[in-house]
Every structure is written in C-alpha cells, then in structure tokens.
Amino acid sequence: MTRDFIPVGIAVLTVSDTRTAADDRSGDTLAERIETAGHRVAARAIVTDDRDRIAGQLRAWIADPEIDVILSTGGTGLTGRDVTVEAHRDVYEKEIDAFGTVFTIVSMNKIGTSAVQSRATGGVAGGTYLFALPGSTGACRDAWDEILVHQFDYRHKPCNFVEIMPRLDEHLRRK
Template identity: 50%
Template sequence: MAKTYNDEFISLMISVLTVSDSRTEETDTSGKYLVDTISASGHKIHDKKIVIDDIYKMRAQLSHWIADEQTQVIIITGGTGFTERDSTPEAVAPLFDKTVDGFGELFRQLSYDDIGTSTIQSRALAGLANDTLIFCIPGSTSACRMGWEKIIKNQIDSRHKPCNFALRLKNVASECGTRG
C-alpha cells in the first residue's frame, strides 16, 4: 500500500504567480497574502512573479518552474474569470499531466457560502505537471484566503490524513525514501 501521509511536517518549495494586467508588487494584495501565509505555515517561497494575462507569458513562467528541480507547488492567483482577458485555465490546463478535478468542484462549493451563485463564474482548477502541483484560484484576496485555508494548506501538508499531495511531489521521495 502506498504511503499517503508522514508523521513529520515536510517543508515544500512554493512559487506564487499573480496574473494581472494592472497589479504591481505594491498593489498585489493577493500575492502578498499567499507569500505571507505560506511562509507562516512553514513552507518556503521559491519565487514570486507577476505576469500579464497572456497565455504564452504565463506558460513560459510556469514551464520554467515546472522544469526546475526546486519548485514543488505553484499557486496562481488571477485570470480565472470570464472577462476577455481571463485566460489562466487556457494557459495552464494543457500543461497538466493529471487534473485534480475535485479542487475546482470543492472551491466552488465552499465559495457558495460567500458569493452565492456567482461561484459558477469561477474557473478554479488544479493539476500535476512533472510532479509539480499547480493550483489556480481567483485573484481576490478573500478567494486566496478561502482556497488556502480550506483546501490547499491541508493538501500540501504531509501530516494530513487520510491523504495529501506532499509525498507525490518531485524531490520529496528522495527526502523521505518513499513516494505516495
């Protein structure tokens, strides 16, 4: 039987990508929230970037992180809606080796309590690419908070039972001697 949890916390290397045509480092409250809360949780920030909502620029940055040996998790905030410029799902989905279908479903279910039926306009998604876990969440700070606190933090915590993604990620198997 594959091991699906660990009794000790494994600190993961996480990169954060803000997708926006208007945000700067000074105005990127969602990206700042993610960086701060990730660090406070014991994980490490490998990199943080802001990229305009352009499919090819997003794919270029993501491909770099997916191919490098450091980034184990990528959290993308922004570009998941239905405006003309929202293209995060179109940029990211073709990069996935496997899709984590339940993430988008659960994200929308949990969002219903806050935004009602408007949650159907969220195209939150997640998947694995080269053993790198990628989460795409809306750009509002409240959406980032809900996604992190109610889903992501547990699913990347090696101690979370009955299962989590931590032992599935690149470079974790060599650290733990096993892969889930």
C-alpha cells in the same frame, strides 16, 4: 505514529495587466499564508494576461527543482482577458478535477451562487502541482485556508498531496 511536517517550495504567480509588486495584495496574501504554514516561497512573479507568457512562466518553474507547487492568482474569470485557466491546461499532464469542485463548495458557503463564475483549477505537470486561483484576496484565503494548507501538510489524514509527491513523475523515469 506521528508524522513530521515536510516543508515544500511554493511559487506564487500573479496574473494581471495592472498589478505591481507594490500592490499585489493577493500574491502577498498567499505568500504570507505559505510562510506561516512553514513552507518556502520559492519564487514570485507577475505576468500580464497573456496565455503564452503565463504558460512560459509555469513551464520555467516546473523545470526548477526548488519548486514543488505553483499557485497562480488572477485570470480565472469569464472575460476575454481571463486566460490563466487555458494557460494552465496547456501545461497540465493531469488535471485535478475535484479541486475546482471543492473550491466551488467552499466559495458557495462564502459568496453564494456567485461562485459559479470561478474557473479555479488544479493539475500536475513534471512532478509539480499547479493551481489557478481567482484574483481576489478572499478567494486566495479560502483556497489556502480551506483546501491547500491541509493538502500540503504531510500530517493530514487520510491522505495529502505531499505524500504522493515522490511518485508524480514516475512515468518520466526509466523502468
């Protein structure tokens, strides 16, 4: 039995103190790949490297029924301004621990031991998937092309994120 493709709504959040819509190459890279794969870019925004602002935007999008997935880019490094991971963890109900591990494996094949500097993370909150990706276009391509495009394809076997979407918020429903 063949499954039909199910498009999902994906929001793209660029975290940067310097990027604008005109030069947001990583956000553009993600948006193009999302649409090429057959999904919808449900929203796009740029916020500064501010933990509360990032978490606030994530929460607003989690509450939006048109958004199934949030991909952020930027702020996953080790410097003092890099607070995207902390903002994501402020809103996660569950962390997808293996995402960071798999991303590191993919990165090792591309950039060697420099992959150790990434703190890419994934999680779930309010029935929405959230992923914090590094700010480089290469890292965004790698995360999408090697991991996320497959996990957001309902036809991907043996399992994928789309097939369990209806059950992500089952703990919030009345019994």
